């Protein structure tokens with residue numbers, strides 16, 4: 058038996074934030090990040106709509122990017138004091154993910170972080186509060202997914218919490234919120250979204266319910282991302298929908314090793330000056346993983362479907378896979394994202410000598426590869442890599458060399 062779960066309601070389109078006016082309840086706690094929602098006036102608007110609906114409102118602010126276990130515990134304490142019956146999480150993936158984890162701890166005060174991380178092991182929620190997610194970035198789709206990513210900074214590792222219990226009750230996908238994104242955030246979150254859709258389409262857990270969502274998302278991102286990056290606000294609005302469709306697909310079909318590698322390289326070189334931003338890591342690794350996975354016949358056929366759906370041409374499956382890889386690499390060029398870790402500079406701009414020195418990369422490679430193999434996303438990848446494969450693949454991602462194994 059397979060399960061397909063999405064939010065009960067999804068409001069979309071310009072001005073859909075106003076849906077908050079129709080909520081029924083007594084107390085709403087709004088959870089936000091570092092300030093962008095306040096600065097651009099969305100926090101006040103949301104609070105006003107909820108007050109108009111007759112609710113008492115409290116704000117929990119200051120959730121940091123890549124939120125920590127400590128922040129989750131602090132937010133849950135604030136919820137325990139205020140006792141909301143609605144949690145309204147607004148902003149990028151970080152504040153929404155943190156609020157999902159706070160929600161679990163609010164409903165079950167005795168639960169530990171380790172218990173929360175048991176895959177599909179969360180007890181029934183909604184005894185105290187329902188959850189609405191309002192996204193301001195166009196990539197993670199956490200407003201519709203069963204996932205929350207929390208970082209344990211003591212261990213330096215990102216932990217995914219995965220359970221359909223944390224799929225929000227309501228998602229609001231209002232493109233007004235995405236208009237203020239800086240250009241680089243558009244690029245990173247957009248490449249994250251296309252990676253979600255491609256990985257979901259070839260995942261071993263794909264199904265008839267997830268395939269159309271993934272394919273349509275890919276086509277929309279093909280047409281809209283680069284223009285959105287260059288300031289076209291109609292395309293920006295379309296990207297906000299596309300990333301959400303990709304999220305509906307991967308929340309139910311899971312992901313693959315592009316994400317395993319991105320999760321385990323992201324913070325691995327922080328001591329060398331910079332973080333490999335999630336979406337940029339995906340953008341660099343996706344073409345390499347396609348070449349690797351295409352050695353599996355089923356995956357090759359599925360990449361061929363994607364290339365056909367995008368109208369890329371090609372006669373044989375091999376040609377279609379090559380055209381897909383070429384297309385994705387061109388997107389990286391258009392978005393100023395490098396092709397490999399070696400050329401990954403500050404803010405993900407390409408440069409001759411990136412911030413990860415070759416000797417440091419090679420020294421850490423065996424451990425990073427081992428961690429990537431253990432990542433929750435590896436299980437649904439169409440080809441199961443060995444330690445040797447994973448090390449070779451990561452080397453191709455460092456040097457931008459061809460994958461021929």
Ligand SMILES: NC(=O)c1ccc[n+]([C@@H]2O[C@H](COP(=O)([O-])OP(=O)(O)OC[C@H]3O[C@@H](n4cnc5c(N)ncnc54)[C@H](O)[C@@H]3O)[C@@H](O)[C@H]2O)c1
Nearest residue numbers: 093122123149150151193194197199202204206234237238
């Ligand atoms: N839950 C999931 O399914 C899922 C999927 C993929 C990634 N993630 C996680 O999500 C997090 C990344 O989320 P993200 O990429 O949305 O970024 P983010 O939430 O970390 O935000 C990044 C920065 O952008 C700013 N920002 C957000 N929206 C803005 C706007 N509209 N205008 C101007 N500035 C804005 C924020 O203030 C912040 O400084 C990571 O922790 C990642 O691991 C979660």
Ligand SMILES: [Zn+2]
Nearest residue numbers: 249253316335
């Ligand atoms: Zn992602």
